[in-house]
Amino acid sequence: MHVLVTGADGFVGRTLVRRLIDDGRRVSAAVRPGAAPGADAFTAEERAVVEWLPLELADAASVRDCLDRPLDAVVHLAGVASGMDALGDPGYAWTVNAAGTARVVDVLAQRRRHNGSDPIILVVSTAEVYGRGLPTLRRETDPTAPCSPYGASKLGAEVAALEAWRRHGLRVVIARPFPHTGPGQDPRFVVPAFAQRLVFARRIGAPVVKVGNLEPVREVLHVQDVVDAYARLLTKGHAGEIYNVAGGKGISLEQLLLRMAAMLDVRPIPEADPDLMRPADIPHLVGDAAKLNAATGWSARTPLDVTLRQVLDAAAN
Numbered sequence: 001m002h003v004l005v006t007g008a009d010g011f012v013g014r015t016l017v018r019r020l021i022d023d024g025r026r027v028s029a030a031v032r033p034g035a036a037p038g039a040d041a042f043t044a045e046e047r048a049v050v051e052w053l054p055l056e057l058a059d060a061a062s063v064r065d066c067l068d069r070p071l072d073a074v075v076h077l078a079g080v081a082s083g084m085d086a087l088g089d090p091g092y093a094w095t096v097n098a099a100g101t102a103r104v105v106d107v108l109a110q111r112r113r114h115n116g117s118d119p120i121i122l123v124v125s126t127a128e129v130y131g132r133g134l135p136t137l138r139r140e141t142d143p144t145a146p147c148s149p150y151g152a153s154k155l156g157a158e159v160a161a162l163e164a165w166r167r168h169g170l171r172v173v174i175a176r177p178f179p180h181t182g183p184g185q186d187p188r189f190v191v192p193a194f195a196q197r198l199v200f201a202r203r204i205g206a207p208v209v210k211v212g213n214l215e216p217v218r219e220v221l222h223v224q225d226v227v228d229a230y231a232r233l234l235t236k237g238h239a240g241e242i243y244n245v246a247g248g249k250g251i252s253l254e255q256l257l258l259r260m261a262a263m264l265d266v267r268p269i270p271e272a273d274p275d276l277m278r279p280a281d282i283p284h285l286v287g288d289a290a291k292l293n294a295a296t297g298w299s300a301r302t303p304l305d306v307t308l309r310q311v312l313d314a315a316a317n
Contacts, residue, residue: 003234004071004119006030006055006104007078011185012124014041016075016227021046023231030055030066030078041184057100067107071119073234076104079157082188083128083150083278090149098156105164105172112168120171121161122233127178127244127285129155135217135284140176140242140291147280158242165240173237175230177245178287181307182223183314191220191308194257195315202266209268212276214254217284219247222302222310232296246287247300260308 003020007013008029018041020027033054042050056062057078067074079097080086086093101123111117128151129144146152158174165172181191197209229245237243251259254270261268292298 001072001234002026002028002070003073003075004028004030004053004067004069005075005077006066007076009035010077010081011182012180012223012227013077014184015182015223016077016230017050018042018046019224019227019231021049027051028053028069028071032056033062057096057103060103063100063103064107067104067111070117073120073122074104074108075122075124075230075234076101077124080150080153082186083148084188086150086153087148087278090153093149093153094156097150097153098160101157102160105161105170109164109168109170112170118171120173120234120237120239122173122175122230122237123157123161124230125158125174125176126151126154127176127246127287128282129158129176130282130285132282133284137248137286137288138244138246139288140244147282148278162240171239173233173239174242175233175245176242176287177226177229178219178221178247178285180219180221180223180226181311183310185223185311190218190253191256191311192315194260195311198257198261198264198266198268199312199315201268202264207267207269208271209257210273210276211253211257211270212273212278213281214257214270215252215283216281217250217252217286218256219250219286220256220304220307221245221247221300222307225300225302229292229296229298232298233292236296238295241291241295243292243295244287244289245292246289248286248288249304250284250286251304259305260312263305263309263312
């Protein structure tokens with residue numbers, strides 16, 4: 001199977017590329033123009049077996065050039081991944097996430113018409129498309145009501161991809177991952193941010209830790225479990241379907257912070273920082289992955305403490 005991964009230089013993309021290599025797949029990796037292909041994330045042997053391609057989603061010609069090759073599968077990860085970045089420039093988030101996805105599926109639709117190419121296309125969305133709601137497990141049949149530019153632009157990507165499935169018969173599958181982390185994630189995201197601040201507080205002996213809103217309840221999946229779900233969906237996902245990637249267990253950000261602090265034997269004093277507050281926090285975001293489990297046999301396997309320990313160790317090194 002020849003798989004193209006867009007956003008291969010991102011946190012999840014790097015993990016997925018390594019997984020596909022280990023699975024014996026032929027991998028093409030699309031990265032931002034000028035990005036060093038896997039300079040820090042891959043061994044020389046891994047870099048050598050991957051075809052590295054530049055991709056700029058805002059440039060139609062770049063998208064065409066990147067996808068102009070025989071492919072069995074495409075995992076579309078590229079996009080604006082940070083909610084704060086999307087909030088800072090909602091128009092750009094829509095250009096990259098929604099319009100960029102529309103460009104990707106349009107090129108693949110053209111190839112299907114001209115030469116019969118028929119890859120499976122896994123479009124990675126986000127659980128944030130559900131928006132606010134009752135504190136219950138979110139299911140794929142629940143209404144979508146995003147309350148952030150990030151969530152809205154990712155829902156736009158879903159709409160574009162599924163429209164191409166209906167009109168062109170593209171084998172589009174949508175994944176909605178719930179929050180996930182692991183070593184190497186950018187500290188703009190909550191778990192590595194907590195780890196970085198707690199490790200620093202322990203190092204200098206300062207008890208105060210800057211925080212945002214600690215009331216929301218979130219899942220904390222390990223990135224390797226999430227990537228396992230993507231790999232399974234490439235062979236067992238059904239076209240036109242949406243799958244939650246979720247563990248079904250939530251924890252408040254306050255309890256998450258205290259749990260991580262206990263692992264470091266520190267007793268933090270949380271101090272609210274207005275710059276860390278998100279104006280549209282979703283109070284409760286925990287998912288039901290029964291549909292994914294039924295289709296692929298997937299379930300989240302990494303214990304939370306193992307995930308947190310790995311992130312803390314990475315922050316300390």
